[in-house]
Amino acid sequence: xxxxxxxxxxxxxxxxxxxxxxxxxxxxxxxxxxxxxxxxxxxxxxxxxxxxxxxxxxxxxxxxxxxxxxxxxxxxxxxxxxxxxxxxxxxxxxxxxxxxxxxxxxxxxxxxxxxxxxxxxxxxxxxxxxxxxxxxxxxxxxxxxxx
Amino acid sequence: xxxxxxxxxxxxxxxxxxxxxxxxxxxxxxxxxxxxxxxxxxxxxxxxxxxxxxxxxxxxxxxxxxxxxxxxxxxxxxxxxxxxxxxxxxxxxxxxxxxxxxxxxxxxxxxxxxxxxxxxxxxxxxxxxxxxxxxxxxxxxxxxxxx
DNA sequence: ATAGACCTTAGAGCATACTCTAAGGCAACC
DNA sequence: GGTTGCCTTAGAGTATGCTCTAAGGTCTAT
Numbered sequence: 001x002x003x004x005x006x007x008x009x010x011x012x013x014x015x016x017x018x019x020x021x022x023x024x025x026x027x028x029x030x031x032x033x034x035x036x037x038x039x040x041x042x043x044x045x046x047x048x049x050x051x052x053x054x055x056x057x058x059x060x061x062x063x064x065x066x067x068x069x070x071x072x073x074x075x076x077x078x079x080x081x082x083x084x085x086x087x088x089x090x091x092x093x094x095x096x097x098x099x100x101x102x103x104x105x106x107x108x109x110x111x112x113x114x115x116x117x118x119x120x121x122x123x124x125x126x127x128x129x130x131x132x133x134x135x136x137x138x139x140x141x142x143x144x145x146x147x
Numbered sequence: 148x149x150x151x152x153x154x155x156x157x158x159x160x161x162x163x164x165x166x167x168x169x170x171x172x173x174x175x176x177x178x179x180x181x182x183x184x185x186x187x188x189x190x191x192x193x194x195x196x197x198x199x200x201x202x203x204x205x206x207x208x209x210x211x212x213x214x215x216x217x218x219x220x221x222x223x224x225x226x227x228x229x230x231x232x233x234x235x236x237x238x239x240x241x242x243x244x245x246x247x248x249x250x251x252x253x254x255x256x257x258x259x260x261x262x263x264x265x266x267x268x269x270x271x272x273x274x275x276x277x278x279x280x281x282x283x284x285x286x287x288x289x290x291x292x293x294x
Numbered sequence: 295a296t297a298g299a300c301c302t303t304a305g306a307g308c309a310t311a312c313t314c315t316a317a318g319g320c321a322a323c324c
Numbered sequence: 325g326g327t328t329g330c331c332t333t334a335g336a337g338t339a340t341g342c343t344c345t346a347a348g349g350t351c352t353a354t
Contacts (some may be wrong), residue, residue, distance in 0.1 A: 002284045005301075015341050020303090025341090030277070033288035036350055040286050044277030051257065057250040062341070075293035076270040083261035086254055093251055097244060103204040104240055107233055110198065114230035123223040128303050130177070130191030139179035139187050140270045146222040152331075164313050167333090172311090183320055185331055209311070 002032075002040035026066045029073055033093055048072065124140055144147045149179075149187035159196055173213045174199055176220055195219065205240045 009016045022028055023039070030048060034040045041049070048069075055065050067087055071078035113122055127143055134141035156163045161218055170186070177195060188196070195255045202212050215232055218225035260269055268293075274290055281288035 002286065004183045015343075016301095017340085021342060022215075024303095030289045032281055032284075032289060035285065036301075038350085040284065042277070042280035042284055042286070044280040045184070048277070051253075054250045054253045058247050058254065073289070073293065075274065076267040077294070079266045079270055080263050083258065083266075086258045086261065090251065090254060090258065093247065093254075097247060100240065100244060103201045104237065107205065107237060107240075111230065111233045111237065113227050114233065119226045119230075120223040123226055127222065128181050130189070133189035133191040134179055137179075137187065137189060139149065139181065139189070142177045142179060142220070146220065147224070162313080163331095165311085168312060171333095183331075185320085 002034075004019050004048070005039050005041070008039075008046065008049070011046060012053060022062075025062050027062065027069055029069065031052070055089070058089070059096065060089055064089070065139070125135040149181075149189050150193070152186050152188070155186075155188040155193065155196070157195060159200060161200070166268055169199070174209065176216065187230075202236070205236070206243065207236055211236070214261050 003011065005016050005019055008018055012019075014022075019039075023031060028039075028045075028049070031039050031041055031045050042114070052065055052069070055068065056062075060068075065083070068082065071082045071085070113119060116122060124147060127146060131141055131143040134143065150158065152163050152166055156166055159166075161169075166175070167187075170178065175192075175196070178186050178188055178192050198247060199212055199216070202215065203209075207215075211232070215229060218229045218232070260266060263269060273293060278288050278290040281290065
């Protein structure tokens with residue numbers, strides 16, 4: 001019934017190396033060992049691992065994931081702490097998503113410029129302006145001679 | 148008119164260290180030096196630096212940003228390459244945003260559980276199930292005795 | 295009983311992106 | 325001319341998260 005590390009890795013999409021690294025880092029204190037000292041992942045373990053991967057995929061650091069797992073291992077008395085941790089993370093992720101969306105808008109603006117039929121001319125004009133900046137300041141001009 | 152590295156750092160929000168690191172990494176070939184060998188950032192340089200920061204903030208790697216800057220330094224003949232690079236990046240960022248949103252949904256699900264008035268009971272039930280997984284597989288139970 | 299595929303650990307190595315230190319040059323003011 | 329504050333470089337150090345190697349134990353089938 002339980003999965004070997006190889007099977008668990010295949011199921012969750014992480015490498016065996018990464019699973020061992022996570023275990024060493026204190027993220028998998030719940031994974032039991034069989035009589036030979038081999039890790040044995042149960043379905044319940046895979047569910048918790050899934051949560052760990054969600055936290056990782058949203059950018060949570062190993063240290064913070066460990067804190068979450070420690071709350072889980074401490075039982076239902078830590079529900080408030082878990083809620084606070086996840087809420088804080090949720091807001092941080094949302095804020096980062098918004099920031100990325102903002103930056104992406106500017107990249108889209110650049111992209112629109114490059115997609116314009118007159119792109120070459122527009123770019124050449126930008127370049128000429130940058131070039132003049134240098135001349136006006138009596139600085140060597142890295143853009144000189146570029147079209 | 149041009150900005151010292153200190154002024155440029157203050158304006159763009161990066162540290163002086165980071166600006167020097169970027170220069171060393173080939174991201175700032177356009178920044179000129181004054182008679183004393185000091186970097187002199189023009190307004191045109193700041194605009195390009197802004198683009199670099201947008202790319203960085205959306206997770207582009209230094210190596211790829213350098214490629215983009217090399218296209219810029221090669222003039223308007225590289226418009227097609229720049230467009231391709233930005234489009235590819237744009238799609239990668241969008242895909243990652245979607246992936247994060249997916250993972251966030253699962254975290255929200257967990258959060259809803261913790262926000263339930265019956266949270267402690269629900270969590271205790273999860274825990275009991277995980278505990279039974281271990282028992283059924285004749286494995287040491289890390290959850291034993293936790294409420 | 296031996297080959298092969300699996301597992302274990304400790305610890306080294308790597309990639310990325312900074313971050314800082316050391317040693318020293320330049321420029322302005324008292 | 326000395327102090328102060330800015331700048332330069334090379335290169336070392338840090339943080340994070342893997343990724344891999346070496347040495348060795350276990351299990352299964354032939």
